[in-house]
Amino acid sequence: MISSDSRLIRLIAGRYRELQGWGTVANAGFLPLMAAAVREPSPTRIVMWIAAFGAYAIVWDLWFRLKIERYYATRFGRVGGAESFSTHPGVEYGFIGFFFVALLFDQQAPPLALGAYIMMAALTCPFAWIVVRDWPHRGHWLLPVAVGASSGLRLLSVVTPADLRDWEVLVCVAGSLAIAAAGLLDHRLLAKTLTAGAAEHVPAAQHPSA
Amino acid sequence: MSRIPASFGSDQALLVRGSNNGTEPMNTPFEYLQSLNRLVHEPARLAILVALSACDKADFLFLLNITGLTKGNLSSHLSKLADAGLVEIEKKFEGKTPVTYAKLTLEGKEAHKEYWESVDKVRTGIKQLKPLRTT
Numbered sequence: 166m167i168s169s170d171s172r173l174i175r176l177i178a179g180r181y182r183e184l185q186g187w188g189t190v191a192n193a194g195f196l197p198l199m200a201a202a203v204r205e206p207s208p209t210r211i212v213m214w215i216a217a218f219g220a221y222a223i224v225w226d227l228w229f230r231l232k233i234e235r236y237y238a239t240r241f242g243r244v245g246g247a248e249s250f251s252t253h254p255g256v257e258y259g260f261i262g263f264f265f266v267a268l269l270f271d272q273q274a275p276p277l278a279l280g281a282y283i284m285m286a287a288l289t290c291p292f293a294w295i296v297v298r299d300w301p302h303r304g305h306w307l308l309p310v311a312v313g314a315s316s317g318l319r320l321l322s323v324v325t326p327a328d329l330r331d332w333e334v335l336v337c338v339a340g341s342l343a344i345a346a347a348g349l350l351d352h353r354l355l356a357k358t359l360t361a362g363a364a365e366h367v368p369a370a371q372h373p374s375a
Numbered sequence: 376m377s378r379i380p381a382s383f384g385s386d387q388a389l390l391v392r393g394s395n396n397g398t399e400p401m402n403t404p405f406e407y408l409q410s411l412n413r414l415v416h417e418p419a420r421l422a423i424l425v426a427l428s429a430c431d432k433a434d435f436l437f438l439l440n441i442t443g444l445t446k447g448n449l450s451s452h453l454s455k456l457a458d459a460g461l462v463e464i465e466k467k468f469e470g471k472t473p474v475t476y477a478k479l480t481l482e483g484k485e486a487h488k489e490y491w492e493s494v495d496k497v498r499t500g501i502k503q504l505k506p507l508r509t510t
Contacts, residue, residue, distance in 0.1 A: 245430065
């Protein structure tokens with residue numbers, strides 16, 4: 166079915182980079198690495214996981230990101246725009262790195278659970294904002310929001326440092342799956358809209374900013 | 376601008392009486408409809424402008440995909456918009472690939488904004504219409 170939604174056209178054109186879902190899926194790959202590092206009790210082996218995390222970040226930035234950008238450019242076209250602060254790759258990496266350090270800090274200094282609270286906030290607030298801002302087209306971002314909210318409830322039952330570690334591993338894995346699924350659905354939205362032609366008819370009464 | 380087209384017929388003409396008791400001249404929804412920029416009002420061109428208004432610039436392939444037009448149609452609509460000064464066309468090479476970008480000009484942004492303002496006025500005007508008395 167061909168959409169006739171002028172708000173959808175604005176969404177696709179205005180958030181083209183954000184909607185490139187394979188990039189989101191690759192970003193979600195950082196979370197299982199965090200889970201592996203958090204699960205590792207030995208400090209020497211933690212270093213190994215940190216190195217793996219860094220290597221993944223380098224491969225992602227120097228190779229995979231460029232591949233993904235080229236894929237979308239040749240398949241769906243190029244859209245230029247002033248990159249906003251929140252979508253700049255440097256901000257994403259900074260955020261992921263901070264997140265990682267906070268989780269490791271939790272393992273060294275229990276029972277502060279700083280990383281746990283950051284993780285909960287990171288899984289709910291930004292994604293809830295995406296849902297509200299781009300409703301109804303990006304309602305699938307409720308998946309990580311649901312993971313964040315349910316993990317908050319589960320955090321109440323955490324008592325010992327071992328419980329906290331299990332909780333963090335579980336949330337990293339569940340959060341990663343939820344973000345990857347939302348990324349795939351973003352990709353589907355982009356592919357479906359740009360294959361069908363979102364604007365075969367644009368009703369004049371449909372104000373894009375309404 | 377104040378004249379109502381004959382094609383609307385007498386019944387439609389009565390419809391444009393608003394609720395200001397005739398004390399001040401009012402712009403009717405039909406007048407606003409008449410004032411819509413025809414160049415922008417065409418659905419395919421409107422779709423192009425809506426897409427370009429949400430980003431800095433977009434290439435031909437993206438516009439082709441998002442509008443669902445054929446290459447020839449898109450090219451023709453872009454030429455009309457460019458001739459009217461609403462869109463700027465930029466051709467360049469990215470690596471070895473030739474890319475044609477379209478970008479809204481200041482006039483284009485203004486025309487697009489004015490178009491939606493007129494549509495809003497039409498909508499508001501229609502909401503203010505009173506039902507006709509038939510007896």
